[in-house]
Amino acid sequence: AQTVTQSQPEMSVQEAETVTLSCTYDTSESDYYLFWYKQPPSRQMILVIRQEAYKQQNATENRFSVNFQKAAKSFSLKISDSQLGDAAMYFCAYRSAQWVGNTPLVFGKGTRLSVIA
Amino acid sequence: KAGVTQTPRYLIKTRGQQVTLSCSPISGHRSVSWYQQTPGQGLQFLFEYFSETQRNKGNFPGRFSGRQFSNSRSEMNVSTLELGDSALYLCASSIGGTDTQYFGPGTRLTVL
Numbered sequence: 001a002q003t004v005t006q007s008q009p010e011m012s013v014q015e016a017e018t019v020t021l022s023c024t025y026d027t028s029e030s031d032y033y034l035f036w037y038k039q040p041p042s043r044q045m046i047l048v049i050r051q052e053a054y055k056q057q058n059a060t061e062n063r064f065s066v067n068f069q070k071a072a073k074s075f076s077l078k079i080s081d082s083q084l085g086d087a088a089m090y091f092c093a094y095r096s097a098q099w100v101g102n103t104p105l106v107f108g109k110g111t112r113l114s115v116i117a
Numbered sequence: 118k119a120g121v122t123q124t125p126r127y128l129i130k131t132r133g134q135q136v137t138l139s140c141s142p143i144s145g146h147r148s149v150s151w152y153q154q155t156p157g158q159g160l161q162f163l164f165e166y167f168s169e170t171q172r173n174k175g176n177f178p179g180r181f182s183g184r185q186f187s188n189s190r191s192e193m194n195v196s197t198l199e200l201g202d203s204a205l206y207l208c209a210s211s212i213g214g215t216d217t218q219y220f221g222p223g224t225r226l227t228v229l
Binding site for chain 1: 150152159160162165173175205207209216217218219220221222223225
């Protein structure tokens with residue numbers, strides 16, 4: 001079974017600075033997707049960024065980028081120019097790309113990010 | 118496009134009662150998944166439906182059940198509620214079975 005580990009329960013960053021959230025995962029599969037989701041106090045889970053394992057190029061979405069190291073099974077999220085609205089719980093998630101049956105998301109425990117004005 | 122909607126947003130029930138939660142996926146999405154979120158256990162997968170068929174099920178007791186209708190809307194039911202069922206229940210939809218899931222706002226269930 002796949003597992004996702006987020007080793008930083010809490011982190012903080014100064015407004016306008018850069019922060020990196022860590023995520024490692026364990027799988028024997030070669031084809032899969034990785035995601036970062038953000039859950040603000042409103043509780044709505046919002047997709048931040050997605051990475052396909054077969055792509056070597058790291059995904060980017062505006063101020064958000066990832067460092068995907070497939071061999072090391074590492075998938076970190078970098079937030080540049082942090083804003084107060086980035087304060088939330090961030091979840092790293094894994095989903096198999098197998099086509100047999102449907103596959104659920106496997107989540108890490110989350111990292112709570114605080115942004116200091 | 119409208120996002121995933123869940124009703125009701127809040128529910129308070131007592132032990133032994135049953136509850137039904139509803140989820141309407143994004144238009145065109147045929148897969149609906151349900152997750153339970155608690156402070157202690159984190160996010161746990163309940164089940165997933167695709168074209169009215171349950172394709173995958175998590176490790177939850179039989180008191181938790183679900184179904185999907187022909188319009189892809191889904192319901193989950195919890196019978197004989199226990200205190201430990203208090204949680205945020207999240208629904209997510211995707212086009213197919215393995216691509217990106219988009220989440221609804223959740224239903225907060227409190228069991229007294």
